[in-house]
Structure formats: structure tokens, C-alpha cells
Amino acid sequence: MLMQVKKLQKELGKTIIEVEAGDGAVIVQINGEQKLKGIKIDPEQIDLEDIHELEVWVEEAVKQAINESQQLAAEKMKPMMGQLGNLGL
Numbered sequence: 001m002l003m004q005v006k007k008l009q010k011e012l013g014k015t016i017i018e019v020e021a022g023d024g025a026v027i028v029q030i031n032g033e034q035k036l037k038g039i040k041i042d043p044e045q046i047d048l049e050d051i052h053e054l055e056v057w058v059e060e061a062v063k064q065a066i067n068e069s070q071q072l073a074a075e076k077m078k079p080m081m082g083q084l085g086n087l088g089l
Contacts, residue, residue: 004080005080008076008077008080009033011032011076012031012032012033012072012073012076013031013032013033013035014031014032015031015032015072016029016030016031016037017029017030017031017032017065017068017069017072018065019061019064019065019068020061021057021058021060021061021064022045022053022054022057023045024042024045025041025042025045025046025054025057026039026040026041026042026054026057026058026061027039027040027041027042027061028058028061028062028064028065029065030062030065030066030068030069031069032069032072032073032076033069033073034066034069034070034073036062039058039061039062041054041058
């Protein structure tokens with residue numbers, strides 16, 4: 001069982017989720033372990049007079065990336081949760 005968990009962690013660590021906000025103005029990359037891998041900002045789509053809009057896009061993209069990462073981890077963990085139930089946990 002421990003080997004399965006380690007294998008799953010390794011797999012999640014290699015899985016990259018990419019989320020866009022502001023029609024591609026902001027791109028956030030996060031892995032399945034919820035570790036931020038990168039944030040890309042397209043300067044051509046940013047209005048420097050409205051930095052608040054950029055902040056909102058970054059926040060939205062990060063939140064969505066974390067949510068998708070959590071969903072991915074939950075899906076991958078489902079089979080193991082059944083095995084834990086069989087152990088009386």
C-alpha cells in the first residue's frame with residue numbers, strides 16, 4: 001500500500017495542470033501536488049492603468065488551478081480509499 005501511495009505522489013508531481021484567465025492574459029501552471037510551477041503574463045493583454053484587473057485574473061487562475069489539482073488528486077486517491085476501508089480505517 002505504501003508503494004502505491006509513493007507511486008501516486010510521484011505521478012501527481014509530474015502532472016501539470018494549466019489554467020488561463022483573462023482570455024489567456026494569465027496562465028498558471030500547478031502540479032498534482034498543488035505546487036505552483038509557473039505564472040505567465042502576456043504583457044500585450046495587460047492594461048497597466050488597471051492593475052486590479054490583472055490581480056483578479058491571477059487570483060482566479062490560481063484558485064481554479066488549485067481546485068483542479070485537488071480534484072485530480074481525489075480522483076487518483078479513490079481506489080486507495082476503498083482499500084483503506086478494508087483495513088478497518
